[in-house]
Amino acid sequence: MKKFLIWTQYYVPEIGATAIRLHSVARELVRQGYHVCVVTGMPNYPKGQIYPAYRGKFYCCEQIDGVRVHRCWFHPAREVGLGRIFSYLYFIVSTFPVFILLARKVDLIIAEVPPPTVSFGARIALPFSGAKLIVNVSDLWPDWLLSSGLLKPGMVSRLLKLINSFTFSKADFVNGVTQGIINDIKQNYGIPEDKLLFLPNGVDTTLFSYQGPSIRKGGIDEGQKLFVYAGNHGIYNWPIVIAQAAARLQRRRNDIKFLLVGDGSQKREVVAFCLEHNLTNIEFKAPVPIEEVASLYGKAYAAISTYKKGFLSRPAKIFPAMACGLPLVYSGEGEGANIVKNAACGIVVPPEDPDELARAVERLADDYEMAKNLGNNGFNLVQREYSWSSIVKSWLADLEAKLISK
Template structure:
């Protein structure tokens, strides 16, 4: 049986799209007769503190669905203090460096990027050990950091990040990119590099949809996921206008902006915004059955980024109200999945909400079925993995 190692900064029982998509990759490779192992930090995300089962431990080896998961020490933090965040990233980087240096690893290794420092450390050691490095790029750093104003252009940190970015592209045997923009970006540096499109498709294995639709209830818009700066959910709560509309907004998740979001909701009761906290994946999908439309926002248009929520919620049969710009707009429009509002333009978003509020539940029911069957046909993880295996990627 072929062996493969996956290196990631996130893995279940941690929550969020990043952990889910890496687990799905691991499980699909296992189903295709690979012996899969994963190296990741001790579970701590998104709260930035170790889960109870990992406290007081320096490393843990687990078996999750026939996948060996090795968790290494980290000093966890989601602090806004830059120095504390740097210490946190460096702590796992050091753990990972020594693990890769002194532990026998398979010949094929999938390295997740970002975080950029972790992928740089991994690629540095693995290239010295002459491993086949499969770089899985889900966002473009440092470009995304510049667009989010988290990094100053031409600063020392920016220049160091650019060096690390180009180093990992150069040393990788091949690259998986979650968007066509990522593929173009990498080819702009290395024209001959083998780069393959690998979308973050879900694996819900849902044969039919089962929605709870009540005609007299308002239309229930929802966001489920990370409540961080990039998603812009705080600004959404501040600027969305639902007063007088037959629409509610329901939020599910956790993250750095959680407390601020809760404060805004309490200060604007007339806006009909409800916060449900973080739910387990199974409980989340059960909760979503009573909702109607998924909103997928980004604070700003981020080159290379395609939110996996488009695929996630389209595959569950939800029409999408997309508010993130970039390549995601084309995916929503081409597959007739819902509505587009210009990223950052809340006047446009609120106009779309006015028209959505006039839909009846029968119309929404038809849209849900159309989204479900189109997504099932187009966003197929099994076919995507099979195609990549046939091309010799893994």
């Protein structure tokens, strides 16, 4: 029985996409007979504040769904800039001793990127371990940051590319969570096909089950059609476009409401916009456990997923909504947009375009049969291709085959 060690800055009970995805993968590996442990920090995402139950602890170990989780204190940060960079470096220093001790006892190490400091630290430690290293890339820095305009070419981008070149070339395998990331790693870093693995985002189909578009009361007036956004409110998610669309719709509709669930660096801007424009058709809810997200989807008419221009990835948040049979309004481009289009499970509009987003919401709200059909298409797709059990099983088969061929 192979033993896995996951080194990541994000893990449950944090509720971001990375934490939930890694927990889902770890839990599924345990279900399929593997031993898994995790080295991470004290939970703090997305507010950058350590959760109350973990405050005052420098180290703790707990069992979550059969996975042993080792946590070390580090200095979290919410805002971008030097504080965030310091936090990334502090995490490596804080968790490195525990990571080294455990790395000697496992067969495979999964180092989660970003931040790239984790994969760099794992590669430095590898000679002391003997384990195989898998660099798991969920966002490709600095490539995406440069293409989206969040980072300008310069010393920082060159340093990040050097770190990637070093860790990707020296790792045993590089894993991408989207096909776009896989393609960029091949083209930009010259990593051969026999070192590449593909472990896409999926969904827990036992937790998120079919609901379909709902028109009912649940914190929302009877007859309202509720559009739910559940996830990070960060700069690349661009949730401000939902508030801008809500402002346009408030002038002409009283049967459409929006619920934004979560937190992040752009949330204050979104809330301020709503207050400035006296919006009454949009509500906010603090981050909630994933189980409560499933309950909220049961009261929703549709789900919304938004992204900044240049974000071409395959977002995790679309799959839980699809598993609940909800139609999607997807404001973005790239791989996520292609999935929605090809599966005919929602309406795709250009990123950062509130007028088009408002029109798509209206169109969906006015055609229940279309909404139901789109939701059914998404549900069927998830059942066929995106349950964690089938994704992890396929990934393990590919990993075993490539291990044998090495």
